[in-house]
Amino acid sequence: MATMAPAVEYKGKVIDFPFENPEEEKIPDDELHEHLAKPSTERTKRLKARCRWKHASAGEFVEHGVRAGIERMRLVTEAHKASRGKPEVTRRALILERCLNKGTICLQTDEKIIGYHAEDPNYFPLYPELSYMNVKDYLMSDYSPQPEAEAEAINDYWKPYSLQAKCEQYFDPIDLTRMYQVSTMEAPTFAHGYNSIIPPYETVLEDGLLKRIKMAEEHIKEAKAELAKEPWDGSKQLSWIPKIDNWQAMVIADKAVIAWARRYARLCKIVAENFESDPDRKKELMEMAEISNRVPAEPCKGLKDAFQAKWYTFLVCHGIERYASGFAHKEDKVLYPYYKASVIDKTFQPMTHADVVEYVEMERLKISEHGAGKSRGYREIFPGSNDLFILTLGGTNRDGSDGCNDMTDAILEGARNIRTTEPSIVFRYSKKNRPQTLRKVFNCVRDGLGYPSIKNDDVGIEQMKYYSKFSMNNNGATDEEAHDWCNVLCMSPGLCGRRKSQKTRSEGGSAIFPAKILEITLNNGYDWAYSDMQLGPETGNAEDFKTYDDLLEAFRKQYSYVMSLVVRAKDVGRHIETQYLQIPFVSSIDDGCMELGEEATHLSEQPNGWHNPITTIVAANSLVAMKKLIYDEKKYTMKQLMDALKANWEGHEEMRKDFKNAPKWGNDDDYADTIIQSFYEDILGGEMAKVTNYSGGPVLPVGQAVALYMEVGSRTGPTPDGRYGGEAADDGGISPYFGTDTKGPTAVLKSVSKVQKNQKANLLNQRLAVPMMRSVHGFDIWHAYMDTWHDLNVDHVQFNCVSTDEMRAAQREPEKHRDLIVRIAGFSARFVDIPTYGQNTIIARNEQNFGPQDFEFMNLELGQ
Amino acid sequence: MATCGECTFFFRVPENADDFEPDKGDCVTEKRDEKGTYWLSRPVFVSTDSCTQFQKK
Numbered sequence: 001m002a003t004m005a006p007a008v009e010y011k012g013k014v015i016d017f018p019f020e021n022p023e024e025e026k027i028p029d030d031e032l033h034e035h036l037a038k039p040s041t042e043r044t045k046r047l048k049a050r051c052r053w054k055h056a057s058a059g060e061f062v063e064h065g066v067r068a069g070i071e072r073m074r075l076v077t078e079a080h081k082a083s084r085g086k087p088e089v090t091r092r093a094l095i096l097e098r099c100l101n102k103g104t105i106c107l108q109t110d111e112k113i114i115g116y117h118a119e120d121p122n123y124f125p126l127y128p129e130l131s132y133m134n135v136k137d138y139l140m141s142d143y144s145p146q147p148e149a150e151a152e153a154i155n156d157y158w159k160p161y162s163l164q165a166k167c168e169q170y171f172d173p174i175d176l177t178r179m180y181q182v183s184t185m186e187a188p189t190f191a192h193g194y195n196s197i198i199p200p201y202e203t204v205l206e207d208g209l210l211k212r213i214k215m216a217e218e219h220i221k222e223a224k225a226e227l228a229k230e231p232w233d234g235s236k237q238l239s240w241i242p243k244i245d246n247w248q249a250m251v252i253a254d255k256a257v258i259a260w261a262r263r264y265a266r267l268c269k270i271v272a273e274n275f276e277s278d279p280d281r282k283k284e285l286m287e288m289a290e291i292s293n294r295v296p297a298e299p300c301k302g303l304k305d306a307f308q309a310k311w312y313t314f315l316v317c318h319g320i321e322r323y324a325s326g327f328a329h330k331e332d333k334v335l336y337p338y339y340k341a342s343v344i345d346k347t348f349q350p351m352t353h354a355d356v357v358e359y360v361e362m363e364r365l366k367i368s369e370h371g372a373g374k375s376r377g378y379r380e381i382f383p384g385s386n387d388l389f390i391l392t393l394g395g396t397n398r399d400g401s402d403g404c405n406d407m408t409d410a411i412l413e414g415a416r417n418i419r420t421t422e423p424s425i426v427f428r429y430s431k432k433n434r435p436q437t438l439r440k441v442f443n444c445v446r447d448g449l450g451y452p453s454i455k456n457d458d459v460g461i462e463q464m465k466y467y468s469k470f471s472m473n474n475n476g477a478t479d480e481e482a483h484d485w486c487n488v489l490c491m492s493p494g495l496c497g498r499r500k501s502q503k504t505r506s507e508g509g510s511a512i513f514p515a516k517i518l519e520i521t522l523n524n525g526y527d528w529a530y531s532d533m534q535l536g537p538e539t540g541n542a543e544d545f546k547t548y549d550d551l552l553e554a555f556r557k558q559y560s561y562v563m564s565l566v567v568r569a570k571d572v573g574r575h576i577e578t579q580y581l582q583i584p585f586v587s588s589i590d591d592g593c594m595e596l597g598e599e600a601t602h603l604s605e606q607p608n609g610w611h612n613p614i615t616t617i618v619a620a621n622s623l624v625a626m627k628k629l630i631y632d633e634k635k636y637t638m639k640q641l642m643d644a645l646k647a648n649w650e651g652h653e654e655m656r657k658d659f660k661n662a663p664k665w666g667n668d669d670d671y672a673d674t675i676i677q678s679f680y681e682d683i684l685g686g687e688m689a690k691v692t693n694y695s696g697g698p699v700l701p702v703g704q705a706v707a708l709y710m711e712v713g714s715r716t717g718p719t720p721d722g723r724y725g726g727e728a729a730d731d732g733g734i735s736p737y738f739g740t741d742t743k744g745p746t747a748v749l750k751s752v753s754k755v756q757k758n759q760k761a762n763l764l765n766q767r768l769a770v771p772m773m774r775s776v777h778g779f780d781i782w783h784a785y786m787d788t789w790h791d792l793n794v795d796h797v798q799f800n801c802v803s804t805d806e807m808r809a810a811q812r813e814p815e816k817h818r819d820l821i822v823r824i825a826g827f828s829a830r831f832v833d834i835p836t837y838g839q840n841t842i843i844a845r846n847e848q849n850f851g852p853q854d855f856e857f858m859n860l861e862l863g864q
Numbered sequence: 865m866a867t868c869g870e871c872t873f874f875f876r877v878p879e880n881a882d883d884f885e886p887d888k889g890d891c892v893t894e895k896r897d898e899k900g901t902y903w904l905s906r907p908v909f910v911s912t913d914s915c916t917q918f919q920k921k
Contacts, residue, residue, distance in 0.1 A: 050900045065897070101883055101907070108902040120895075121902055259882035263890070267905045270875050270892050275903065 003029050003803075005771035010852045015862050017775035024774060030809035032770065033802065033820045036447045037419035040354065044361040044418055047110050052121050052369040054386045055421075056379040057833040061143065068138045068373060069123035070145035072320070073154045075099045076129060080161070089242075089599060093249035093256075093584040096321050100260035103320075107267050112304070112359070113311050113366050114264050114288060117319035124371025126151075127323045128158035129581065130193030132165065134375040141376070164190045166576045167569070175565055181531040182377065183715055184520060185562050186511040186612075186708075188569035190576070192375040196388075196489050196509055197324040198501035199317040201310050201334050203589045206498075208298040209254040212588050216247040216254075219597060223247070243597025250588035253321070257585060258297040261312050265292035302349030306338035307359050311366065313589070319370070321585050324505070327367060327389035327423045330486045330496050332408035333397075339407040353410060360414025367423045381707045383838050384822075384829025385421050388706075392486030392496075394437065395428030395457040400483070403428065403457075404437040412440035416447055419819055421828045426487045427452035428460060429790060442782050445799050446773045450823025453490075453798035455761075456790060460485050460493040463760065467607045470697035475592070476500065476606045490826025491704040491733070491761045491796065492610050499591035500606040503583065506574035507695060508610035511708055512562055514684065515615035515729050516716050518622055521555045522642065529717025529725055536561050542638045548631040552623075552683070560687050563699075566611060571694045577601040607697025610760045613684050614705045615712055617665050617730035617737050620676040621721035625662035627675060645718045648725045660722025666736025667743040668750040677754045680734075685758025700760035703733020705825040710838050728841045731825050733796075734762035738844035745785065745848040746857045753792035763825055767800040767845040777862055781850055784858040798823055800845065807831060807843050869910030872919040883907070893917055 002025050005017035019025055027035055039045040055062045079098035083091040104119035118125045126145060128135050135155045138144055145151040159165055167190035168176060179188055189195065203212065223240045265288075272285035287304075295309040310329075318324045342351045372387040382388065393411060395403040415425060427441050441452050461482045468476025477484075477495050488494040489509065494502040502508065517536070520527050525536035539554040578601050587593040587600040596603065629635045636655060644652035663672035680701075689698040713729035721737070723729075730737045734752050741748050745766060752764055772778060789797055800823045810817035814832035822831045822842050831839060855862065868874050868891060877888045887910040895902050 052899055104904050104906040106902055106904055109900045119906075120904070122897075122899075255882065262882055263905065266875075266877075266881070266890060267892060267903065270890065270905070271903050274875075274892070275894055 002027050003771050005775055010855050017772055019774055020776045029803050030805040033448055037819050038417050040417045041358050043110055047365045051365050054371045055833050057383055058835045059376045059380040062833050065122045067143040068126050068145040069118040070151050071103055071119040072125035073128050075102055077154050087245045088580055089245050089249040089582040092582045093252035096253050097256035099320050100256045105263055113307050113362055115311050115315050117315045124373045126373045127193055128155050130163050131191055132159045132162045134193050137376050163576055167572050170572050178535050183527055183531045184513055184516045184535050185566050189505055190573045194378050195324040196326045196505040197317055197503055198328040198494050198496050199313055200498050200501055200589050201313055201329050202498045204296050204313045205300045205306050205309055209258050210297050213251050213254045215594055216250045220244055220247045246597050246599050249584035253585040254588050257316055261292045265289040300338055303338040303342040304349045306335050316585050321583050325388045326489050327391050328486050328488050331391045332393045332405055336405045336407045356410040357414045360411050361418040364418050364420050368420045381711055383707050384833035385827050388489045388827055389423035390487055391423050392426040394433055396430050396432055396483050398480040398483045402432040402434055404434050408437050409440055416444050421821055421830055424827050425452040427454050428457040429454045430457035442779050446801055448802045449821055450828035456795050459795045467697050470607045471605055472696040473605055491763055492702045494608045495606050502608050503586055503600040504577055506570040508608050511612040511614045513615050513712050514613050514619035517558050518619040519717050521558050530715040542642050548627045556683055563688055563691055567691045567693055567699055574694045604695035607695035609693040609697050609699035610702040611699055612702050612704055614708045615729035616703055618719050618721055620679045621664050622719045624672045624675050625659045625720045628662050648718045656722050659720055664740040666741035666748045666751050668747040673751050673754050680755040681757040689758050702761040704763040705731050707824050732763040732765040735765040739846050741846050744854050746854045749789055749792055753794050761795050764797045766797055767847050769847050769849045770801055770803045773801050784860040788858045804843055866914040866918055868908040868912040868914055871914055872921045
């Protein structure tokens with residue numbers, strides 16, 4: 001029998017919590033999630049059963065047979081050698097052309113959305129032009145591309161040309177060594193190649209690539225006429241040359257993409273006519289052939305067109321032209337015009353809403369088997385998942401009206417039915433959102449998917465307007481365009497649409513680790529617990545800090561050193577990208593690049609700089625404990641604390657209890673919250689905002705842990721918050737530390753809402769008790785909580801809704817819990833694929849039960 | 865040695881195709897593994913040396 005939430009006395013009434021679906025009473029607590037998946041058709045049931053998952057656990061791929069392919073490496077190298085002497089942007093277009101013309105393409109049984117980016121659906125491509133260390137790492141693993149000797153030779157060829165080699169020369173070897181420790185800071189992008197992008201899907205779907213080619217050709221014609229004007233003025237007219245090169249590269253890229261899609265069309269037709277015996281499938285294949293002949297060359301006319309054109313665009317932008325993580329787009333807005341044509345107006349590719357839901361399920365499974373050639377480090381920090389595939393829904397339209405539509409609902413329904421960890425969903429919460437869609441958001445949350453992750457729509461809009469002020473060409477987001485935002489990856493909003501979107505991770509992303517920075521601050525910049533080297537400037541030892549302010553100033557110096565170094569690394573990478581890693585296909589589909597003859601990595605119309613502080617709460621709770629016990633109450637000396645930390649608290653158990661019991665974040669405690677608010681706003685945000693990046697805007701903090709809280713926690717020594725060395729750090733960006741938020745869910749919100757200044761985003765993980773959420777009052781409680789959260793101007797929240805019983809059962813018998821999904825931080829993961837160390841951090845999160853004081857604060861009316 | 869042009873899996877690229885080249889074809893092969901069936905297509909030419917999957921037309 002399932003556990004029912006206990007009755008609560010509220011406003012003089014006894015409130016019971018019977019299950020909304022009485023049938024659930026019969027499902028034991030420890031197997032609930034195995035009853036929730038409901039693929040909507042036999043096809044999606046089959047597709048899920050045979051999905052070629054690319055999940056990793058502790059850096060290892062979970063499924064047998066997954067490995068790196070050699071084909072892309074080979075084709076890229078051939079094209080690079082064959083294009084010597086041509087402008088670099090042309091070379092990049094020719095590299096893409098060769099990959100698309102000569103690469104193997106693939107079609108699988110049952111699928112209706114087609115396309116893959118490697119020579120076999122079990123493989124993923126590698127990118128030797130980015131990081132030679134990353135490729136070398138694969139060569140030393142079981143996932144090495146074959147033949148290995150050829151792959152080794154290719155990597156050697158690329159070493160001097162790679163982004164990594166070109167960037168490293170601009171850094172002091174000491175700084176490089178410090179960056180590569182991944183102890184106080186994440187390694188620079190040029191060392192691992194991790195990347196992100198928001199592709200302007202809209203231009204592909206609305207215009208078609210033939211129109212984009214025509215636009216580029218007209219620009220070339222006009223530019224050549226300008227170049228030939230008399231009298232010659234070299235100070236102006238020479239500027240047309242790089243523009244002509246860019247437009248010509250766009251034409252090469254777009255023609256190659258059209259031809260590649262038509263190769264898929266031909267493959268569908270050949271399979272239909274020569275291999276397939278089922279007449280229904282033959283018919284489907286012929287329709288798929290017809291679609292790929294037309295799109296992305298021509299504008300989309302119906303929803304099948306749109307799903308397919310979007311998928312081809314995704315593959316090129318995220319896997320073929322260059323690697324980029326993510327699935328960033330406002331999917332309901334992008335697809336709704338085609339939903340309307342096919343489902344409502346039935347003018348082209350007529351479909352029912354149920355047919356659309358099946359397409360959503362199919363797209364989710366395509367994403368689930370999309371392989372990313374990420375470095376081992378990046379595989380380790382996304383345990384239980386594939387890559388950070390995250391789409392955005394909801395919010396408001398440009399005119400301020402509700403952004404939810406029937407496509408939003410179909411996406412949420414499909415996600416709930418098929419139950420996959422990817423793609424994750426971000427929902428932009430606005431008071432204007434229609435109830436029917438909010439109910440579907442809640443259904444996903446309650447089913448324990450961990451998504452939608454909820455972002456405050458108003459906060460995101462204001463942020464787009466703020467960054468727009470720093471636009472270097474005075475063409476940032478208008479007030480209307482500020483409504484067009486989606487999350488770039490887990491947490492940070494960025495503009496989406498036909499232009500002005502973020503094209504490379506050198507704009508925003510990567511992490512800095514405050515807990516480790518505090519640790520070295522106490523040790524004169526030395527990392528005794530992990531790397532055993534000097535990681536920052538010499539700012540004195542802990543015993544030298546006579547006041548709390550001395551300590552804080554030393555931290556500020558250490559933090560500022562790291563911040564400037566990490567953003568310099570990103571900007572040097574950006575500079576090299578503009579010279580050698582151009583992305584002409586992306587340029588061709590961005591209206592700004594097309595109009596200005598600019599290259600996508602080079603053009604920045606809307607700044608969007610950010611960096612991710614991870615382990616902030618361990619540092620912040622430590623500061624609170626030190627201020628209280630050492631500087632205010634003087635119960636202990638700093639020397640006593642340092643002796644205890646160096647001993648990992650061994651022999652200092654009573655002292656540890658005092659530090660562990662010091663006030664903690666997330667309890668609406670004024671003492672702790674005042675210190676921590678100042679830490680966020682004045683130091684983490686204030687110091688970061690002093691840094692200006694490539695795009696001319698400030699860099700702001702986006703606190704979000706992914707699973708680095710596990711990895712970096714394991715590298716961080718004992719801390720003054722009472723934590724033992726090696727224990728996991730805090731799991732969000734602003735989430736309370738595991739189990740230390742003891743005053744209920746609204747106390748957490750009150751604490752979090754105090755941090756407002758100098759922030760871009762902060763991740764809040766909350767774990768909700770399953771019985772209450774699955775009760776008849778579940779939706780009303782959640783909805784009231786969300787409105788309260790919104791009114792407190794909190795940026796983000798996401799939920800785990802899974803019982804400890806079920807997670808413990810999955811630890812005992814993992815094979816029986818394949819559908820158990822949990823939220824890590826910014827992504828969801830299959831629980832049984834997470835290492836035990838990580839699983840235990842999910843179990844340790846405080847399970848929040850709402851009580852009368854919460855209902856009161858949320859102004860909730862509960863009927864019987 | 866046998867060539868791709870003689871193989872049953874060779875499908876000539878039509879003249880109106882974007883990637884048309886004389887004597888170019890698609891080598892389309894069916895694969896099957898524990899996850900299911902899939903088809904791969906890669907460009908070859910009539911005179912390309914045949915591979916281990918060669919099947920005479």
